[in-house]
Every structure is written in C-alpha cells, then in structure tokens.
Amino acid sequence: MRLKRTVYIGELNKSFIGKEVTVSGWVLRRRDHGGVIFIDLRDRSDLLQVVFEEGIDPKVHEIADEIKIEYVISVKGKIRRRPLGMENPKISTGEIELVAEEVEILNTSKIPPFSLDEDISEVSEALRLKYRYLEMRSLGGLKPFIFRHKINQTIREFLDKRGFLEIETPFLTKSTPEGARDYLVPSRLYPGRFYALPQSPQLFKQILMVGGVDRYYQIVRCFRDEDLRADRQPEFTQLDLEMSFIEEKDIMEVVEELLSYLFEKILGKTLSTPFSKISYQEALRDYGTDRPDIRFDLKLREISSLAENTSFQVFRNALKQGGVVKGMKVSSIFSRRELEELTQISQELGAKGLAWIRYQKGASSFQERWSSPIVKFFEPSLLEKLEEVFDLNEESATLFFIADKEEVANFVLSELRKHLAQRLNLISENTFSFLWIVDFPLLEWDEKEERLVSVHHPFTHPKEEDLELLEREPLKVRSRAYDIVLNGVEIGGGSIRIHKRELQERIFKLLNISPLEAEEKFGFLLTALEYGAPPHGGIALGLDRLIMLMLGKKSIREVIAFPKTQKAQCLLTGAPSEVKVEQILELHLLPGWERKAMVR
C-alpha cells in the first residue's frame, strides 16, 4: 500500500480546503465525462466526491479510467471548495471535493450481485445474508452494528459505575433437564458424554452470588435449539445480571435506570419511571396475553354473566362447557366484508366464530342503535348493560365477542386486538411503552408430560405468603418472577431465586425430579446453597430484541451481524455442514459408542 489514509471522509469539512489528504475506501459511483471523471468514494464514515482531471497527470487519469464500482482505492490530493453552483446539498461533504493527484487501486471487485447504491432493504433477505459484507459496506449498512456497539459500551459504563462485575461463564457446560432443547457438543475425551451450550448462565450466576460477587453482569450469548421466529435465533445475546441482598424492586429499579440511561444517551428519549406494573392475572384479564402492547388501549372485558342471560345459544353453550364470553370495543365501524375478514382471521386463530355488534348512538330509537345478527338475542336491559360495561359514549363503535374456552378467547382476542390496533392506526409510532408483569404462577400443568413444570425456571422463589400452598395447591402458588415487556415484546425476565437447599429440594420434588436426578443434575447448586448462599435475584434482558425495537426493525436478524435463516442455516458460511468421517469417529458418534462408553 503506497498511499496511506490520513483521514476518514467523515472528518472532512471546509476547514480542510487547500489541505492535502489521503482517503481510502470503496467506489460507490462513477460519472465519466471523458476529460473529467467523478468518483463517489465511500468509507465507514461518509461519502466524498473525488475529481480526476485530465490535465493533472495523464497516468493518474489512465488509472481512473480503469476504476469501477466497489474497487478499493486510495486517493491523495487537495481538498477544494466546489465551483460555484456545483455544490451538492444532498451529501454532507457536498461543498467540497478531492482533486486527485495520486491514486492507487488496492483491489478490484466483481460487479456486486445487488446495487449498493439504492435501498438495500428492498433486496431479498436471502441474498443480503449471503453477501452480508456487501450490505454492511453500503451506505448506512453498519448503522445497526454501530448502534449496537454503543449500547454495549453504555451498558458497561452504567453497570461498572454501579459496582457490577462482568464475569465470563463457560460455553461448554452441562446439559440440564427443563427448559429448551440443548445444543450438544460431543466430548472427545469421554466417549458418550456431551457438553451443552448454555441456554443462559443461570446456575453460574447464582453460584457467583454464593461466591460473594454480589453484583454480576455479562453480555452473553445463549443457545437454544428451538424453532426460529422473527424475534428468535438459535444463538442470541442477553444482558444477564444478578444481585445479592436485594428484593424485586431493587432489580426493577436498576433495570429502569439502566434503560432510561440508554434511551436518554443513545436515542435522546426520556423514559418515565417507574414503569407500569400489572399482575399476570390482570394482563390476561385485560389483554388476553402476558405480554400486552400498552401503546394503545382496547381492553378486553368479560361478559360471561351477562351472556348467560341472553338467548344466544353460541354464548350459552360456550359457558355451559366451562368457557367464557369476552369482548372488546373498537371505536370504528366496519363493512360486512371487513367483518367477514375479521371472522376468518379469528377462525384461523382457533375461534369457532366472531360475534359482533355495531353501535350507533345517533340512531333514532334505542333498538336502532344496535345492529347485528345476534342483537335479537339480547333483551334491552342487557344492551344497556353492554353500554355500561364497554363505556359506550362515542358516536359509533363495534363490539367483538369470542365465546370459547378461556385460553382460546384470550388468545384470539389478544391477536385481534393487535390486528385492529395496527389496522386502525391506533399505535403511535416512535413511542416506547414499558410494562412489568408480576405475580406469575410458579408452576403450571404440562398435559404432555403429565407433571408440573416451572413457568419461569425451577430456581424461582415462590412468594413467601404462598409457601404453605406448595404441596397442597401448587397451581395457586405465585412466584417472585417478573417479566419486562416493551411494545408487546417480551424483552426480559427474571426472579428472586431460591437460596436455601431445603426449599429448592421441595420444588424439585414438585416437578417430579427425583432426589437422585436432582443430585446428578443440580447437585453442585444444592451443595453451594448449603454454604451460605445469600438471598439473591436477577434478570436477563434480550439485547437483540431491545436493539431491534430501539431501531424500529421488524426482526432481530437486522441487528445481528451474521444471523441464521428460519431453518437455522447460515447462508454466508453454509453452516451446518457435513464433516469428515474422521471427525465423527474421533468424537465417538458412530453407532457402537454406547458400548465403548460402557466398557470404559
């Protein structure tokens, strides 16, 4: 390399006029006029017009003639004010240009498979992933990653000030039952044995608390071998933290302060704290989901007792079968066609149908206010009650009802709620509504496995006041867990942990984990709890999701440098790939390894 860069393009401004600089980067565009050639040169920071004039040096002009798009070049020359009327207000360096005196082609480039000049987001994602480096190189292509870098730096700065220690935990660790499917790593030295990649550093951070660390955090990769979604990748990053000698509100405060600091410093947005907090039960009752988007209202209302008094068989049958009737008011009216479409959406989500009532206040008589195929099943007094329950005081509105098992009604209405909010433009863009969900049940019944399983994880502390219910009515026990939801997306969850062996053993027993298995899988934790484990708790925030939301992206793939496709492939490298037979043999993965393992 003959010409060494002296300055980033982004640093250039009018004060450089007359000065000699060398810039290095990639050719975005060239405009060839024969005698004069313009090249828009781009580096990580910005874009600059370089001018090659024939008169200056014929050799330089000859080289400039060969330069094509995406060639890597260094150019030395003087910064000059652009001639009057030739400024380009569209680019930040539009008042100046670089007059090339020397040029060096550092590398050529094939014609890129897609234009790096236009809006890259229009290009199919598969192609962008295969050529991720080209997408990154395009104008603004690094933005999400620069943003992410700032987030990481700011998190570290904040937590360091608060006395948190960043401590790394192993990736090659132990497979644990419960939770997601593990990624396994075969052990070469121990035939038939496997490491597992961590689903989270949960147990290690608890052990760190026993170790007296007191305040721990880590920006850490986690691995879960489950199916992918727009907000789920097999490897993802958590901001994991844990504190000793604290209660729920201490964790919530730290998180609220951290998020406020991040939003203020990086987005210039002031969050109002404390964040809203509702119980799991309220969330389900009012929104039908444990991660409601509260940027808009549209609360659900249960009208089971009212529905019982109608003569509408659909409602009555649902109730007879132990179901509920829940509804939602929308301050708009819909065409028949739209209502049919909404019904179809509801059915695709699992409802048998969607009942609706159109309400128009201005109608001449009470009866005419209500129009719906089902309104004939309602006595006037019931309609009056509906008016009350749904606080009908607008000019026109539509009520939607689902009659079904509670879970179905909740699920369908919560999805319908999101759908309608979007469709009716009820979501104000660029707002960030945080919400804590608390008082989760500790346990739930798993139909398939026919046993109790943890809602959060087996190390979650039950509420003190519910402890006596543990064995008697385990499903009524609430936990000391909390989730944090941003705009309807779960961005984190945590809990106060069990710090006494005896309670931990009781929980394992409830989960149908035998003492033997508990010892085998979690013995190291149980032992640690016996040596003076302090009360502790923590939280993990899904960093990919948080950054996605902060940037207004629809998928975490947009904020991960090299993400996997929905079928868990890396289009850049081709992983997962086949390996040599030798490697498989060495890892004892061929049939028969069990026997070898037993012989050992």
Added chain:
RNA sequence: GGGGCUGUAGCUCAGCAAGGUUAGAGCGCCUGCCUGUCACGCAGGAGGCCGCGGGUUCAAGUCCCGUCAGCCCCGCCA
C-alpha cells in the same frame, strides 16, 4: 410436525385469474462518445433451466401433484 405467502434476466418486479407468436419493464452490465457531473447524459449491444422433478394437454412461465429454498405464523421456546 402443521398453516400461509413468495420463487420469472445480476437486482426489483410485471406476465399466471381465462394455457397459444420470438417471455417483458426499470435499474444494473458491456462497447463507444462526452471537462462539472452528482441516480450524469447520448448511441449501440449482450443477458432467461420462468426454483427443481413429474403429470394433464396438440400446446405449460400459466393448470395439477410432489419437492427444495426464503419469509410470516401455530406447535415448541424453563
């Protein structure tokens, strides 16, 4: 494991409902011209396994079946 959308030139897409001439457009690419452009312009040109396989038909980009890939979702994700 299941449901939905998509797959046509290097890229973005039209054509498919209702099968029928040589499969089009914009951008990009190639050659030439051009000393003030900035998505430069002008003239000319190249470029297609219509994802893949099978079927129906005189005839398939278009209809049917299967399959693969990308995306969205359900299940799954303590």
